[in-house]
Amino acid sequence: METKLESRVRQTRVILNSNYAAAYAVRDADVDVISAYPITPQTGVVEKLSEMIAEGELDAEMIHVESEHSALSAIIGASAVGARVFTATSSQGLEYMHEVLHIASGMRLPLVMAIATRALSAPISIWNDYSDLMNVRDTSWITFIASTAQEVYDSIIEAYMVSEDPRILLPSIVAYDGFWMSHTYEPLYIPEDRKTVLEMLPRRPRYTLDPDNPITMGSIVNPDWYYEIKYQQVEAMKEAYRVIREADAKIEENLGRVYKPVESYLAEDSEILVLTYGGIYGTLQTAVDLLRSEGLKVGALRLRLWRPFPARDLKTLVEDAKTLIVVDRAISYGASIEGPVALETIAALYREGLYPTIASFIAGIGGRPVSEDDFRDMVKKALELGERALKIGSIHWGVRGAEYE
Amino acid sequence: MSSIYRIRGVRDLPREELFAPGHGLCAGCTAGTVIRHLLKISGRNTIVVNATNCVEVSTTMYPYTSWRVPWIHVAFENAAAVASGIETALRVMARKGLIDPNKRINIVVLAGDGGTYDIGLQALSGMLERGHRVMYVLYDNEAYMNTGIQRSGSTPLHAWTTTTPVGKVLRGKMQPKKPIAEIVAAHRIPYVATANIAYPIDMDQKFLKGLQVEGPSFIHVLQPCPTGWRFDPRYGIEVGRLAVETAMWINWEITMGDFKVTVRVPKRKHVKHYLRIQGRFRDLSEEEIEEIQELINKEVERINRMAGEEVIGPLAE
Amino acid sequence: MSWRELPIGGIILEAGNSVKRKTGDWRVLRPVIDQERCVRCYICWMYCPDGVIEIRDTPYRTKAGRIWNITFEIDYDYCKGCGICAQECPVKAIELVEEVK
Numbered sequence: 053m054e055t056k057l058e059s060r061v062r063q064t065r066v067i068l069n070s071n072y073a074a075a076y077a078v079r080d081a082d083v084d085v086i087s088a089y090p091i092t093p094q095t096g097v098v099e100k101l102s103e104m105i106a107e108g109e110l111d112a113e114m115i116h117v118e119s120e121h122s123a124l125s126a127i128i129g130a131s132a133v134g135a136r137v138f139t140a141t142s143s144q145g146l147e148y149m150h151e152v153l154h155i156a157s158g159m160r161l162p163l164v165m166a167i168a169t170r171a172l173s174a175p176i177s178i179w180n181d182y183s184d185l186m187n188v189r190d191t192s193w194i195t196f197i198a199s200t201a202q203e204v205y206d207s208i209i210e211a212y213m214v215s216e217d218p219r220i221l222l223p224s225i226v227a228y229d230g231f232w233m234s235h236t237y238e239p240l241y242i243p244e245d246r247k248t249v250l251e252m253l254p255r256r257p258r259y260t261l262d263p264d265n266p267i268t269m270g271s272i273v274n275p276d277w278y279y280e281i282k283y284q285q286v287e288a289m290k291e292a293y294r295v296i297r298e299a300d301a302k303i304e305e306n307l308g309r310v311y312k313p314v315e316s317y318l319a320e321d322s323e324i325l326v327l328t329y330g331g332i333y334g335t336l337q338t339a340v341d342l343l344r345s346e347g348l349k350v351g352a353l354r355l356r357l358w359r360p361f362p363a364r365d366l367k368t369l370v371e372d373a374k375t376l377i378v379v380d381r382a383i384s385y386g387a388s389i390e391g392p393v394a395l396e397t398i399a400a401l402y403r404e405g406l407y408p409t410i411a412s413f414i415a416g417i418g419g420r421p422v423s424e425d426d427f428r429d430m431v432k433k434a435l436e437l438g439e440r441a442l443k444i445g446s447i448h449w450g451v452r453g454a455e456y457e
Numbered sequence: 458m459s460s461i462y463r464i465r466g467v468r469d470l471p472r473e474e475l476f477a478p479g480h481g482l483c484a485g486c487t488a489g490t491v492i493r494h495l496l497k498i499s500g501r502n503t504i505v506v507n508a509t510n511c512v513e514v515s516t517t518m519y520p521y522t523s524w525r526v527p528w529i530h531v532a533f534e535n536a537a538a539v540a541s542g543i544e545t546a547l548r549v550m551a552r553k554g555l556i557d558p559n560k561r562i563n564i565v566v567l568a569g570d571g572g573t574y575d576i577g578l579q580a581l582s583g584m585l586e587r588g589h590r591v592m593y594v595l596y597d598n599e600a601y602m603n604t605g606i607q608r609s610g611s612t613p614l615h616a617w618t619t620t621t622p623v624g625k626v627l628r629g630k631m632q633p634k635k636p637i638a639e640i641v642a643a644h645r646i647p648y649v650a651t652a653n654i655a656y657p658i659d660m661d662q663k664f665l666k667g668l669q670v671e672g673p674s675f676i677h678v679l680q681p682c683p684t685g686w687r688f689d690p691r692y693g694i695e696v697g698r699l700a701v702e703t704a705m706w707i708n709w710e711i712t713m714g715d716f717k718v719t720v721r722v723p724k725r726k727h728v729k730h731y732l733r734i735q736g737r738f739r740d741l742s743e744e745e746i747e748e749i750q751e752l753i754n755k756e757v758e759r760i761n762r763m764a765g766e767e768v769i770g771p772l773a774e
Numbered sequence: 775m776s777w778r779e780l781p782i783g784g785i786i787l788e789a790g791n792s793v794k795r796k797t798g799d800w801r802v803l804r805p806v807i808d809q810e811r812c813v814r815c816y817i818c819w820m821y822c823p824d825g826v827i828e829i830r831d832t833p834y835r836t837k838a839g840r841i842w843n844i845t846f847e848i849d850y851d852y853c854k855g856c857g858i859c860a861q862e863c864p865v866k867a868i869e870l871v872e873e874v875k
């Protein structure tokens with residue numbers, strides 16, 4: 053992300069953690085119905101929103117449901133009658149929603165959900181990784197992964213722009229690191245006047261449950277029609293890429309911040325690129341500086357858009373590099389490459405006709421910190437292993453007793 | 458709200474059918490009767506939230522729908538949560554001027570026994586506790602019919618289902634039916650009632666009351682299922698009537714805490730009359746039938762105590 | 775019809791269009807109302823699960839000279855022949871006859 057000094061909209065500097073940044077975006081989007089269930093580390097979003105409603109800063113209602121399954125179900129109902137809606141969760145809560153995630157997208161409802169990512173039980177852990185998010189990869193939700201509180205704010209606004217676009221009508225997730233971001237305060241800019249946000253988010257008509265025009269939503273579909281209806285989702289998800297780029301342009305124009313599906317740092321002349329996602333991007337950039345001072349031509353990439361997967365952007369950025377290192381924060385057990393983003397990256401680059409040397413690392417599982425030194429050592433390990441790295445599958449970084457030669 | 462304010466008899470019911478024919482419910486499925494009456498009472502200003510069940514799969518076989526009111530199905534266990542969202546959204550949007558604030562829209566859940574007693578109980582309890590203005594209609598056919606007649610928490614003692622066969626060791630369902638309407642009533646919502654398709658005017662009056670209250674209401678309707686209960690479809694109403702005449706089923710209501718039996722039974726028939734015409738009870742022994750009769754006798758005593766008088770009379774035949 | 779023409783999300787826009795599915799061919803037994811006997815009590819109409827007994831505002835004069843303002847008629851396009859109406863008719867004015875196809 054790059055911030056332009058002058059933007060069309062007047063903004064104020066605030067200090068917020070990512071949970072609160074999400075809440076402010078929801079407030080500024082004039083959301084009507086919120087429903088959520090407490091789970092660490094997401095809870096701050098809902099607490100902040102409750103406060104805003106209690107203080108009359110936001111004219112919305114919070115449905116205090118008895119589970120995440122009901123949270124998502126309740127906002128599906130609210131959205132089906134035309135309301136703008138929001139929910140937030142983490143980890144076990146997201147898993148508990150799973151069935152309804154598919155239904156939400158299948159019903160083509162423009163829901164927006166924040167996820168403060170967290171490891172999955174068992175053993176139970178409240179700390180960060182991205183196993184929860186990666187598990188919902190195939191649920192047909194547009195998925196942004198933010199790396200700063202500013203980006204969380206902007207991405208939630210953007211999510212409504214894209215989800216509610218009549219060409220798309222798919223739900224969106226804005227994910228960010230549990231604790232590392234959800235509980236870390238950072239400065240950010242938000243518009244002084246909420247009207248400027250609402251101008252970016254006009255209420256648009258769509259099919260809703262209305263007694264004056266009764267429709268049937270959620271019917272049972274036989275093999276004769278099911279695939280065509282699901283194929284519409286395939287197309288909408290592809291189309292979402294274009295609409296996201298349009299929204300990026302509007303965010304830039306109005307708020308002065310530039311977003312790309314894949315962000316990069318010193319990538320242009322790099323021989324070695326490291327791709328990761330979420331809040332550790334800052335650490336990675338520091339590591340890149342470190343390695344550059346040692347004379348290695350290293351650059352950093354960050355995946356901001358997970359679904360739809362930005363294969364072309366990745367291709368353009370990786371084209372001139374010899375080595376690509378993917379650092380994942382989740383495990384796909386039993387996969388040939390156990391890092392989910394690495395797996396996807398390899399498929400995307402193959403599709404685009406690009407075959408760099410690739411190494412897949414998994415790090416930061418269950419809240420284990422990933423430092424500059426870790427990144428530096430991963431790069432060195434990747435260079436040492438060369439072509440052999442991928443034969444190993446994924447390298448589980450820092451696991452005591454795991455050896456890769 | 459519907460245009461009807463009072464129903465004394467069948468002639469007060471509107472002729473208009475908001476539930477179109479051409480659906481795939483089995484011939485003689487009394488769920489059709491329930492839905493027709495429900496929509497006659499609720500009228501056009503109604504949104505129906507249907508849990509996954511026989512009704513859902515039979516009445517919305519894409520690209521065809523039998524519903525002439527807005528209708529939504531999301532999943533099996535969450536109809537009450539979906540309805541909560543709808544009710545809340547309509548309220549907020551009316552307040553914000555996004556929809557007409559003067560239009561009262563009825564929100565009705567239609568769920569089966571499986572979707573209510575078992576998998577949907579949590580969402581239902583949440584909806585009741587939060588006090589949403591939703592009328593929850595449970596049509597109770599005493600098993601998971603849509604998946605092919607498996608036992609639910611509603612299946613009565615000794616009834617055969619595909620998962621509770623009547624064998625040498627196990628004799629149909631080994632537990633009695635869960636008292637769901639009283640579990641709901643324990644949430645102290647404004648209106649709870651039990652009804653039965655054989656007494657449609659009583660049922661319709663209950664639908665009407667349920668729609669008029671300002672909080673949640675719950676109408677539990679016994680819905681004889683010819684396919685799952687194994688009887689000739691022509692007897693659907695007769696089976697319902699026998700359920701009441703034997704006190705296997707009692708039509709009552711609780712209005713703001715006041716309990717009242719709405720269909721009194723001066724003299725009760727023996728339960729064998731009810732059991733005999735259904736294949737699901739075919740293999741029961743005399744002792745097992747008596748065991749069921751004993752359960753009913755105790756229940757009748759309890760109900761009479763609650764009513765403070767003898768609303769259900771003694772066993773006559 | 776291709777995926778482009780279908781409304782998204784599997785929604786059905788035409789309320790009550792199941793009338794295009796004629797379920798009358800399910801019928802094995804055909805209920806026949808004897809208009810002479812019928813006492814216009816609404817009971818069959820009230821119970822029919824498929825809502826296919828119609829109340830028509832056509833007057834009917836019985837042989838005995840009694841005049842009714844309405845008649846009850848069964849829509850055989852949809853009647854599934856369950857027999858509930860015949861079973862419940864208090865004056866046995868509905869007979870179930872073998873369906874001939």
Ligand SMILES: Cc1ncc(C[n+]2csc(CCOP(=O)(O)OP(=O)(O)O)c2C)c(N)n1
Nearest residue numbers: 509510511533569570571572600601602603
């Ligand atoms: C989470 C989930 N589990 C199981 C099912 C399968 N299922 C669909 S309908 C149904 C039975 C419904 O039973 P009930 O609520 O009693 O309604 P009925 O079909 O008997 O009218 C079941 C088990 C499902 N759809 N979703």
Ligand code: SF4
Nearest residue numbers: 483486511602682684
């Ligand atoms: S199985 Fe029973 S409840 Fe289901 S449609 Fe058939 S008769 Fe109705």
Ligand code: SF4
Nearest residue numbers: 812813815816818863
């Ligand atoms: S139930 Fe019998 S008497 Fe009554 S209206 Fe129908 S046909 Fe006529």
Ligand code: SF4
Nearest residue numbers: 822853854856857859
């Ligand atoms: S046989 Fe059944 S479906 Fe046909 S009219 Fe009579 S009650 Fe209705």
Ligand SMILES: [Mg+2]
Nearest residue numbers: 569570600602
């Ligand atoms: Mg059932």
